[in-house]
Amino acid sequence: MTATAPPANPEFEELLVFLREMRSFDFSGYKRSTLRRRVEKRMQTVGVQGYPAYRDYLEVHPGEFDALFNTILINVTSFFRDEEAWAALRDDFVPALLERKQGGQPIRVWSAGCATGQETYTLVMLLAEAMGIEAFRHQVKVYATDLDSEALAEARHAVYADKDLEGLPEGFRDRYFEPAGSRWTFRTDLRRQVIFGPHDLAQDAPMSHLDLLVCRNVLMYFNSEVQGRILARFHFALEPEGLLFLGRAEMIRAHASLFAPAHLGARIFRRAPSGIRDRLFMLGRGGGGPQRTSSTAQQLELRDAALDALPSAQLVVGPGGDLLLANEAARKLFALGAADLGRPLQDLRVSYRPVELRSRIEQVLAERHPVYLSGIEQPGPDGDPRSFDVQVCPLGSPDAAPLGVSVSFLDVTRHTRLQAEVEHANQALETASEELQSTNEELETTNEELQSTIEELETTNEELQSTNEELETLNEELQSTNEEMETLNDEVQRRSEALEQSNVYLASVLASLRAGVVVLDREMLVRLWNDRMGQLWGLRADEVQDQPFLHLDIGLPVERLKGVMRAVLDGRSEGETLMLDAVNRRGRAITCDVTITPLATAAQDARGAVILVEERPAQEG
Incomplete structure (x- = not known):
């Protein structure tokens, strides 16, 4: 569901x-x-x-x-993101991995969906801390892939800002990063151990022989069908003891046959033990390397066929006669152990007792039709005699060579005993048959109700999982938007500082002028009034701000400037200088040179006027 x-x-x-x-x-x-x-x-x-x-x-x-x-392709990532999960990987799993590789054996790691590289370099630092930098350089190879080419380019350069390194443990920045101007770059000698490349998880063949596969907060963007295909590739990519490290919102309950939880809280999973899945991969490839052929479909088809027969004791035998699978019921019934898997069937007792299987298997492989046997006696695990119906069926498509043979043992002991009782007492049989029918009907009803409940719970569980993944996706989108806003805020801050410096510089220039300066807009309202104007006429800048210049009560005959100002504002004049007699704020008569010029834009349109007022020395008046 x-x-x-x-x-x-x-x-x-x-x-x-x-x-x-x-x-x-x-x-x-x-x-x-x-x-x-x-x-x-x-x-x-x-x-x-x-x-x-x-x-x-x-x-x-x-x-x-x-x-x-x-x-x-949301590239939201950071160093040691979800610190508790990384701590669990470091403390609970990395020591065991290094112990297995004590002889200097290579360690292969894949960072799938590496984005801009923070997660990949987190892996590098974690392993380098655990085993030492020299051992890491000689023993570890890290593969980092992503679908986003721009993110891969940024990851290869490994240059990060101060805020990107805020989540690093104490001392890590100085040990693993080198200053590069105002930014930091990851150590070159360790960066050489990382191979970056483009990779589509849903389409491309996986890496192989991996000890650790990290793919965090990537699967949640895919639908369940694509997730299944990716997880099947991940299973093939990992070594028998390999680990899969997922994001906090990602679960793989629907693929429990591929991976078993090793640390559920940290979303660390261990590859399922080698068995029929690996053998079938090899059968489909003829022993070669990973290929994107129909072998994956054959594997899934045979696995499903085998799992469908699990309610009864079942064996799966390959085309070459090797025992590939024995479920729990079969292992108990025929005393089979893990060491028997992969051995030729003819070397095992089950090949001829309780029934000759080798000839039947050869017949099924040749004719591609099932063979049915009944009345087969075999002591059960408790020693009591049991009766079985045996079914030998080919596995795989009817149009292709069989992938193997399924041997099912259906326990019919109860029916055999009931049949014996019928021979002794027909009446008792009729009563028992009615009771049995009633019991079967009740059991079927109960099974249907139970199945319905299970389906409802599975649906609810998947809906909750889908909702959780959706929320995590939204969280990453919000984080991405927040990073964009921080970038914009930094730009606004830089521009504000530049504007403030310009204003301070302009104020210094105006204060240094010995002439009075007035800036008017097109409506002849005062927009700027420097200190020299205040000294000449006794009005401060805040008193004249946004006031009509021609209405100011000062000792300068402003009405005589009106015509020149209008010509400048209308674009009919490029400026003019007048000599006017005036009275300063102390009541002393002075003579001023008044220069009026346009305040022009880049398009040479007058946005206002600039008036310079300079007092002439007394001897020139």
Whole structure:
């Protein structure tokens, strides 16, 4: 059961097809709710309404593709993000990993979805601290991949600002980073141990022989089907003791056969023990390396076929005659151990007791038809005799070579005994049959109710998991927006400081002038009035601010300036100097040179007027 998906939007789906055809980016496996929200955020930024209109915008503006992909591929990350989870990995799992590799064996690590590199370098620092820098350089190889080429370029350069290093443990900045101007760069010798490259988790073949795979807060963006494909690749990529480290919102309950929880709180999982899945990978490849062929589908088909038979004792035998799988009931019934898996069936007692299986298996492989046997006697684990019906069936597609053979032992002891009782007492059989029928009906009803309850619980659980992943996605989007706002705030702060410095500089210049300076707007209102004007006429700047200049009661005959000012403001004059007789604030007669020039913009349009008033020396009056 899966949570209800949002209704499909044909126009949105057409946009996704367009992106795949134009730039080979396939977002079909992403959760639609998150994908729509990120695309609509970009549409709002560029001011476009509707998916068809945005597709037209992309065709006209090719650079918008990169901006859209950067918006969709949220690169929210930091050093030692979720510190408790990293502490659990460091304290509970890294020591065991290093103990297994004491002989200098290589350690392979994959950081999938590495974004701008903080998570990858966190891994490097964690391992270098645990094993020493020299041992790390000689023994560890780290692979870091992402779908975002710009994020990969930033990760390769490994240059970070002070605020990016705030989450580092004490002393880590000085040990692992080198100053680069006003920023910091990760140590070059350790950075050489990291191989960065583009990789699509949903499409590309995985790395292999890994000891640790870190993929945090990436799976939550994909739907359940794509998550399953990615986890199957992760299972193949890991060594038998390999670890998978996921994000705090990611769970893999639906894939418990691939991974078992090692530390659920930290979302650390251990690869499921090697068994039929690995053997089937090898059967599909002929013993070769990982390939993107139909082997994965064959593996899943055979695994499902085998798991469907689990209610009864079941064996799975490969085409070569090796025993690949024995479920718990079969191991108890035939005293099989883990060492028997992979051995030729003919070497085991179960191949001929309680029934000859080798010839039947050869017959099934040759004819590709099941064989049924009944009345097979075999003592149970408690020593009591039991009767079984045996079913030998080919596994795989009817049109292809069989992947193996399933041997099922259905316990019919109860029915055999009931049949014996029938021979002794028909009447007792009829009564027992009625009771048995009633019991079966009640059991079926109970099973149906239980199944219904289980399905409801699974649905609720998946809905809760989906909601949790959606909330985590929203949290990362909010964090990304917050980082953008911090960048804008820094820019505004820088501009404010520059403006403040300009204002201080301008005030210093005006205070240094021996001439009085007045700046008027187009309505002849006072916008600037320097200290020299206050000394000449006895009015402070705050008293004349925004006042009509021609209405000021000062000792300067301002009415005589009106015509010149209007000509300057209308663009009919580039300026003029007048000599006027005036009376200063002390009542002394003075002669002034008054120069009026336009206050022009870059387009040479007069936005106002600048008036310079300079007192002539007494001997020149």
